[in-house]
Amino acid sequence: MRILKSIRTQTKAASDDALIAAIAQGDMAAFEQIYSKYFPKLVRFSKRITGSQEAAEEVTNDVLMTVWRTAARFEGRSKVSTWIFGIAYRMSLKQSRKISARRGDVELDEGMVSDNTNVADAVITKTDLAWALKQLNPDLRAVVELTYYNGYLYTEIAEILGCPVGTVKTRMMTARRRLRAMLSEDINIGSENAVA
Template sequence: MAEKKPLPERTPAERAAFKRELTEVVPHLRAFARGLCGRPDMADDLVQETMLKAWAAQDRFEPGTSMRAWTFVILRNAYLTDMRRNRFRGEYDEGVAERILTAPAGQEEPIHLSDMHRALLTLPPERREALLLVGAGGFSYDEAAEICGCAVGTIKSRVGRARATLNSMLADGDIPQRSIDDATAHRAILEELDEVAAGRGIAAAKS
């Protein structure tokens, strides 16, 4: 079995470019982290951990690809690890939880994170997957279609129908009751994200 060739080290110019790109995605990382854990202090810890891991793994980042998608996977995997260690269990604060999904046009009322999680679990799996990728993951329709192995039009249709369903549920107040454990729903959705990201082939960034 042939040994893997070591990755070439970055030149000073390449490291400077990497640092610049990494810095530019910090606001996106912070917003996503706060949406995940609902705690600004813990979100900042997640972002810091993500930055350190990304910097250490920069030789594995392929220039020209999406820095946001790459660092998103690193952050999400760090969060999943913390979830498994019970770090965030029971730490949800809806007062500071931010939206992780793109709200339908004209919707001004805030969506509580746990409410959205419970509502998401009622969607058909393929629509939930598409909405998580495009809404929570920040992937383009083209990227989401590549992940799911379907046409771009199919992804757009799934996302549109998912948003319409959620918008109707929120407008009618038809959100599942809190008898569903919020932390369980939260972990279920993140585990689903973990699976679709693994299929993308960029989950190796979690190390």
């Protein structure tokens, strides 16, 4: 029984902390695990900030190369994912400032759309929400992205963004207010057009 338990423990995926420690020692297999785990998440996150799939992939590769080069400096004061997303946030903002025209659609999780709506309403809702999210500045969009799409707590978001928790709360409140206003404007415009 102990042998079986030992085998199961060894085959479980290593924790992020263990992987970062191994990367610090130059372990390419550990880096490949971190890369495959975080690449898709970081691309989605960066795309929502930069507005460009190409820029998001470039940022993500730069982030992961930074993880490779600086793993030995990770002090464990936060979760590994918080550290990695903090790097991604800063690099995405920098890239966003370089991009003059934003392109690309914001991908939304199916969970954002109620199961009770019909397919046409779901498509309209996703489209409207995607449009509204793209109208937010990168700081506000990052808070929404980290909260709703990646499940981070405000304290973790504060670490990632390098700002106080109060600032995160304020940004979320502002983002919600602006999204609500944009979406209600869109609904009012649509109903006025229907009447006319």
